[in-house]
Amino acid sequence: MPCHRCGARQTDPVRGASPWRRGVRAGEQVLICPDCQHDRDWTADLAHCAACGSARLARALGNTQCKDCGAQDRVTPETVPDPATGTASRSGLTTLSEDVHAALERHFGQRTD
Structure with missing residues (x-):
């Protein structure tokens, strides 16, 4: 490492x-x-x-x-800047599903149905 x-x-x-x-x-x-x-x-x-x-x-x-x-x-929890949004967030406070959802929105953008 x-x-x-x-x-x-x-x-x-x-x-x-x-x-x-x-x-x-x-x-x-x-x-x-x-x-x-x-x-x-x-x-x-x-x-x-x-x-x-x-x-x-x-x-x-x-x-x-x-x-x-x-x-x-x-x-x-330390405050870690989120490179995608430029805002600070407290690490360890989101669930895996929230992280995946945020990554998909960053990649594909918000879809309007």
């Missing part, structure tokens, strides 16, 4: 803790490379734990867990 900010790919891991960080964005786990972590606000577009405010979240089997406090599924 590449860095979600710059697209850099991980190389074979060395022994010890990985310098790459995990986060959750738009309901999906993402990785952040060590170079992008030097940016002051590298956590700005990630979801944060509602209990402690940490952005160190991991997703596994549909569950989100905070790596700092251990809280599960208590995250605050």
Whole structure:
């Protein structure tokens, strides 16, 4: 999985803790490379734990867990700009059918019967 900010790919891991960080964005786990972590606000577009405010979240089997406090599924949805409309929306708050419907309307346009 590449860095979600710059697209850099991980190389074979060395022994010890990985310098790459995990986060959750738009309901999906993402990785952040060590170079992008030097940016002051590298956590700005990630979801944060509602209990402690940490952005160190991991997703596994549909569950989100905070790596700092251990809280599960208590995250605050981040605001993600929708490239199709240019407006901000809170991620994870739409259903799959709503996403499909919106994609079909964008692709085919509204039909008037």
